Amino acid sequence: MNAKISNLVFPFGSHLCRHPMPEMSELKRDMEKLKKHNFNLVKIQEHWMMEEPEENNYDFAVLEELIDYARKLDLGVYLGLTLQQAPFWLWEKYPDARMVGKNGLPVSYVANSTLPSDGKPGPCPDHPGVREAENRFLTKLVSVLAGYENIVIWNTWQEIGYWAEGVTGQSVCYCPYTLNFFRRYLQKKYQDLENLNRCWKTRYSDWRYISPSRHISNYFEIQTLEWNYFLENIQIANCLQRRCEIIKKVDPLKRPVFAHKGAPLIGSAADWTYARCQDFLGCSNYPAWAKGYPWDDVYSGENGKQNKHYSLLSEIYDNCVLKFDYLRSCQVEGQPVWAAEFQGGPVATGLHLGRIPSRQDIRRWIFSCLGSNLTGICFWVTRAEILPPEINGFSLLDSTGESTARFQEAGKIAAALNRFPELFSQPNLLSGQAGILIDELNYQGCRLLEKADNHLVYSIRTWHRLLWEKNIPVDFVSLTHNREKLSRYQVLILPFPLFLSEETVEILTAYVSQGGHLISGPCPGRINQYGFCPRGEILPCASKLFGVKHERLSLVKEPEAGKRWSFPERTWGEYIAPAWLTGTGPLSGEKLMPYFCLETFSCQQAQPCLKYRDKIAGTVARQEKGTAWLLGTLASYGVMAYQRQENIRALLSILSQCGVKPDYSGRLLRRRRAGKDAEAWIFTNSGKEKITEEIEIPCQAKVQDLSGDKLIKTDGKLVLTLKPLEVRILIILGGNRTKK
Secondary structure (H helix, E strand, O other): OOHHHHOOOOOEEEEOOOOOOOOHHHHHHHHHHHHHOOOOEEEEEOOHHHHOOEOOEOOOHHHHHHHHHHHHOOOEEEEEOOOOOOOHHHHHHOHHHEOEEOOOOEOOOOOOOOOOOOOOOOEOOOOHHHHHHHHHHHHHHHHHHOOOOOEEEEEEEEOOOOOHHHHHOOOEOOOHHHHHHHHHHHHHHHOOHHHHHHHHOOOOOOHHHOOOOOOOOOOOOHHHHHHHHHHHHHHHHHHHHHHHHHHHHHOOOOOOEEEEEOOOOOOOOHHHHHHOOOOEEEEEEOOOOOOOOOOOOOOOOHHHOOOHHHHHHHHHHHHHHHHHHHHHHHOOOOOOOEEEEEEOOOOEEOOEEOOOOOHHHHHHHHHHHHOOOOOEEEEEOOEOOOOHHHOOOOOOEOOOOOOOHHHHHHHHHHHHHOOOHHHHOOOOEOOOOEEEEEOHHHHHHHOOOOOHHHHHHHHHHHHHHHHHHOOOOEEEEEOOOOHHHHHHOOEEEEOOOOEOOHHHHHHHHHHHHOOOEEEEOOOOOOEOOOOOOOOOOOOHHHHHHHOEEEEEEEEEOOHHHOOOOOOOOOOOOOEEOOOOEEEOHHHOOOEEOOOOEEEEEEEOOOEEEEEEOOEEEEEEEEEOOEEEEEEOOOHHHHHOOOOOHHHHHHHHHHHHHOOOOOOOOOOOEEEEEEOOOEEEEEEEOOOOOOEEEEEOOOOOOEEEEOOOOOOEEEOOEEEEEEOOOOEEEEEEEOOOOOOO
16 A cells, blocks of 8 residues: 555545535635544545646646645545546537437537536547547646645546436447447457357357347347446446556556445446456445335335334445445455545435434444445545535535534544554454355346346345344455455355356356355356356256256245235236245254245255255255255345244354354454454444443453443453444454454
8 A cells, every 4th residue: 555545544534525616715724624623634526627628728726726735734635536527628529429328319418517427427438539638638637736745545436337327318338439349348258250159149240230239128138238247347447447557657656546436236246347447446335325125124114104223224234334345345455445435414415305414323334334344434525515416415514614513523533543543544354254256247147137136136135134143254255356265265155146157157166176165045057158048947067066956946925925026926826825944954953934936956966955845945065075055045035024033043054064153142243353463343233222241352452442432341351331223343452362
């Protein structure tokens, strides 16, 4: 990590303002407040339209004045680029630079400001004129500003994506430049047209005839799968990498370059790709913007009344823990984990004004993210928004006034974190025993089948929720990017693997044969990498791995006559009634409820572990030291939907037989970050009642509460009491800190 950013200890900042900027005097006063309240970083946003109003006529005076004033205050600067907000002269010079929608028409929208979407979708980055103009501007910007040593980091894309559907009603980009790029990608992947035709079962006579589908709604075709993969993993990645290379080439101090997502895309491995296009990947975080998942129990509350506990716990879990576990997992090992935007005030969208975050909200959100390896944070924004679409929203400070309770709390936390520089500024969460596998092919395929992507995401989420609630350290693992890491994990979980390639199955077979334990959901390889259904309804190599043959697949009625995910029945007889699956063999004495579907098997080299009446609905195959478990239903749904403790116990039994054990055995949830001389123990009470527990502390260790709260000791043990939904952090200094 660059020395400049390391000197910030835990980078703790706030975005100064959104374009259009308020008066310079107001911005400077707000910077002074940030410095006074222990912030060490300020984000300043660049706007291409403002800095190059005429071609080759650059004006960086406002940026330079702000950066220089931050230098005088000893504040680091996080410089964010808004290159989608292109200047008017570029559109005039290159009329064909407009992105083209799925309907074949150019997108007419040109951003006058950063709202509604940071200038997105912007001009097409595959247009040679746009690319040359952007490269030239970026080179000039960095060469002028590089002399300010208090710039500590560059951000090349604020919330990666084009967002064209929301702004223009059309996905992009179908222009000739991007289509030709797509065809070049296919040529590189398939080598020759004959091979592509063989794999796709098509008969193209020339590459120029290949084009993505223009269906209005999602419809599965291999061309569409390849196109979606290309746009998200190749085209956007190419733009990120190009921008990073220019900055690295021009900046003599070689400061870190990153970009950030609005949120990780659960189920997709594209975030792993983006993290490798620059130094690391960040994401935004607005915990009170949305809650949970509609399939969860009590999501809608009783009679439409919000369930407060569920909503606040969702802010902790879905919008902090799950989000940043995913983000930290996608990084190259040792790279930072940044909340590039973090909610500072009420969410405001037009006249819909959200609740004002309390001190407790700010603390709960930040501490929960710290438990998922957060190493840097930047609030959005310092002073209330002045543009009507986000009217007076999001900010730590109100539109007037010197301070707020949430601003003071953020400053207090900043001071506390910077007392332990080595511990919180580095990614040091203890690695997981369990890995949840992420397969980009499966994600791209599932998104083209009705509700399949919902089931993939919910399966991933409920497995992760189970492991979090049971204090079992867990990572997400990309099959494309983390192959060398698979052997680190005692168990790998393969949720709903509807699309599988033979290459993926070979990788998993090698993992199991070397002593690993694999737990798979139903339908492994029901569709192959080219979008075809293999005979036998399971990929042959998957059949060999799990030691089974497919027998039958049925849809299962939801418990309690629910309709959360079920398709409307066409006529009759499409669903079987929900009935307990009974454990046998290694799961004798256990039972679980099936969810969504039930697949049954005939065993070849596998042993039954679950039965549906006289049918086999779960198996385990033993290969040398490893095991491959195949569950014929989405059993993890019972963690959050139509909750069943029986499902939880059965899944924990499988994990235990795979050698996975909790890191902590109390009722509180605990995460651990381990530095050289200290550890941070992050405790969460996710329940509805106060919890008091005795915490065993390593011998001769000293303990501090990060927030300065008083600690109680009895008989050499720490007595810790947490109110419902409270999060506390203990700092363990010295002593024997091994595997407590």
